[in-house]
Amino acid sequence: SPLLELREVSFGYDRDKEVLHRLSMTVNRGEMLAIAGRNGAGKSTVSKLICGFYRPSSGTILLNGRDISRDTIKERAEKIGFVTQNPNHMISKTLIYDEIALGLKLRGIPEDIIRGRVYEVLKVCGLHELREWPVSALSYGQKKRVTIASILVLEPEVIILDEPTAGQDYRHYNEIMEFLRGLNSRGITVIMITHDMHLMLEYAQRTIVLADGKKLADDRPERILTDRAVVERANLKETSLFT
Ligand code: ADP
Ligand code: MG
Ligand code: MG
Numbered sequence: 001s002p003l004l005e006l007r008e009v010s011f012g013y014d015r016d017k018e019v020l021h022r023l024s025m026t027v028n029r030g031e032m033l034a035i036a037g038r039n040g041a042g043k044s045t046v047s048k049l050i051c052g053f054y055r056p057s058s059g060t061i062l063l064n065g066r067d068i069s070r071d072t073i074k075e076r077a078e079k080i081g082f083v084t085q086n087p088n089h090m091i092s093k094t095l096i097y098d099e100i101a102l103g104l105k106l107r108g109i110p111e112d113i114i115r116g117r118v119y120e121v122l123k124v125c126g127l128h129e130l131r132e133w134p135v136s137a138l139s140y141g142q143k144k145r146v147t148i149a150s151i152l153v154l155e156p157e158v159i160i161l162d163e164p165t166a167g168q169d170y171r172h173y174n175e176i177m178e179f180l181r182g183l184n185s186r187g188i189t190v191i192m193i194t195h196d197m198h199l200m201l202e203y204a205q206r207t208i209v210l211a212d213g214k215k216l217a218d219d220r221p222e223r224i225l226t227d228r229a230v231v232e233r234a235n236l237k238e239t240s241l242f243t
Pocket of ligand 1: 013038042
């Protein structure tokens with residue numbers, strides 16, 4: 001069975017305006033998946049439903065074949081990591097070590113176990129040398145990695161990133177994407193919400209395109225990107241960095 005599955009999910013923020021209409025989609029274990037679609041298509045809404053910020057008005061969400069539609073955000077966070085578009089601790093004076101350790105502290109895990117897990121994640125994320133630095137001292141790309149590290153330390157099976165490369169320069173774009181590819185090769189399933197065709201071609205095995213809360217296309221990126229009608233409806237972009 002797939003890692004994650006949405007079955008006929010409908011949802012609206014307001015009673016009279018449905019945003020997702022009987023949307024079905026799967027996420028396979030171990031893949032790097034892109035979710036695309038123009039502004040307002042429902043991409044962020046899908047990720048919020050998966051993470052449990054909202055519940056479907058009908059339909060079900062399954063994780064490893066089990067219906068998680070009624071599980072709390074906290075229960076789902078054990079398995080599903082969510083990296084929002086704009087990390088909210090950009091100016092924090094908190095030390096990187098403490099920032100990454102916070103989620104484990106809140107779970108009441110003993111200090112010595114926390115230390116081992118944080119050190120491992122610091123190494124994986126290339127942040128070990130920076131562990132005593134305040135978050136505010138880092139570059140944007142490094143901050144983004146701290147955000148990802150603070151999710152990874154919780155050992156999720158799947159990580160969802162809302163526009164992971166938006167607003168990045170060339171170096172940080174590559175730094176973040178190569179890093180995500182490395183995580184994926186270690187077995188973590190990666191879902192990336194993006195408009196970026198280069199990212200899809202280079203890093204995603206599959207792209208799901210949403211339009212008006214429905215699935216418009218679901219295929220290999222190189223096939224999606226040769227369908228001009230889909231590219232236009234989804235408002236996909238060349239990376240300005242590479243043009
Ligand atoms: P995307 O991430 O693809 O740009 P969203 O999932 O953010 O799209 O939005 C889908 C639709 O839901 C849009 O019409 C948007 O205006 C609406 N929407 C998003 N968030 C809210 C909210 N908190 N309250 C009401 N409507 C919302
Ligand atoms: Mg949007
Ligand atoms: Mg969005």
